[in-house]
Amino acid sequence: MRTGPHEFLAAAAARVGAAPAGTPRRPRVGVDLGTASCVLVVLDDDEPVWVESAGSGALHDGVVVDFAKAVATVRALRDSAQDALGLELASAATAYPPCIPVADARACTYVCETAGFERVELVDEVSAAQRTLEVADGVVVDVGGGSTGVGVFRGGELVRLDDRPGGGHHLDLVLAGALDVDLAEAERFKRERPADALPIVTPNLHRIGESIRSMTRGVDADLPLYLAGGALMIPRAGDVLARYLHRTVITHPHALLITPLGIARSCPEGATP
Template identity: 50%
Template sequence: MSQPEACAFLADASARLRSPAAGWLSPLSFGVDLGTATIVITAVDAARRPVYWNFLPCEAVRDGVVVKFAEAAAAVRALARAAADALDLEIAEAATAYPPGVPEAEARACRYVLENAGVTCRRLVDEVSAAQALLRISDGAVVDVGGGSTGVGVVEHGELVSLSDAPGGGHHLDLILAGALGLSIEEAERRKREDGAAVSAILKPGFERIANSIGRQIGARTVRAVHLVGGAVRVPNAAQVISHYLGVSAFGYPHSELVTPFGIAVS
């Protein structure tokens, strides 16, 4: 998919929050993203068009490790039921994902969360491969800056040649903001989302730290561009700070938090 096509997909997708697209082509494919901040369910149709998504705030999964199994399963069950009602069909199966680098035994817990919620896990994929399944970039780095961690995949000639993940993401930005302005973490999170432009200068060192992590994960490879996805890069100027630090062009997708969740559905 070209960058403009990906942006058009994401603009379409963002309008489908709890609001199914009309005239979708059967069968639908579902994805469940067990994130650190939220659990997201997505659906695409047979033509790979975005059809539906919904989310619940949930802190039952931390960096791919299921810390509160029953809560995670209850959230998935509630999301699957709401999706079934909205789309007027049963959700028999879905794909789900884990951050690259999570040991296999931990990743399997993601599968069990779905199955405990009555949804068969048709595929268990890492989050960066999921993002690439949607974006299909030919050369560059796919970088998912989530709430808890930053995942990096290097793509050469359309193939992922390296995959990794390191701690650091949106939650760390909240800590910086809370410290700088004397706010609670919750208030810092709200300010970051609602008044990002006003706090982006304070967050610059936080994005430089994220850029440093991206650079270390890319290692000795040369990348043409960095493709930024995940909710944390929605802060204004995030892509510019990362690009300047790395000396590589960086592109932050609009609705960047939807790339991995919809990528899971197309995986």
């Protein structure tokens, strides 16, 4: 029996690229429509049984810019999960960055519906991350590909929510320019040589930190920051932000899975096969 988010994330990470952990009796599906990739998670009640991702590029700063491509990506991930699990996945949850226009948030729902899901729950990305991290009192910071979302939680309740441009894509742009390579090579460099990448992207980490400072103005300085999202999966990036903001910053392994898992936890139970 898991006791916290670390074990939950470890269980999900073990499913990446692996065969499904049985056929779920109470499937709950999360679809994370990211800027760089789309992640589909299937839980059996609260146990990860399937995790798969695919490159997308159909979104920009959380807004669907290529509807057909987004639908095709989600449909392919849904078909793959259904084939592996041996059941139809009728319900799903998906998420949107905080503070985008309502029409853009609904577009995320329409993508999933067009891809074959009959019922789609919609949640903001920061609240989804909190459902994985189970933060009672603290600041959840979800650094995505195109933007950084911040939610302040008190007693487990969301009391402030904001979002600003700037995320992993901007770190890749800085690396690409500094190394004179394309974005794909910059992303590989960031993941394969993080110690060399960190000094190059530190000024941009400070810019993200300044956005966080602006979005948390007036919030008690003793509230810790909890980092989510794959954009800052660079060793010691949390330390850079902690020094810059003079706050406690808590990081987690497998941070890329925090939001997708929380999205799946937002999904109503699917039909029993």
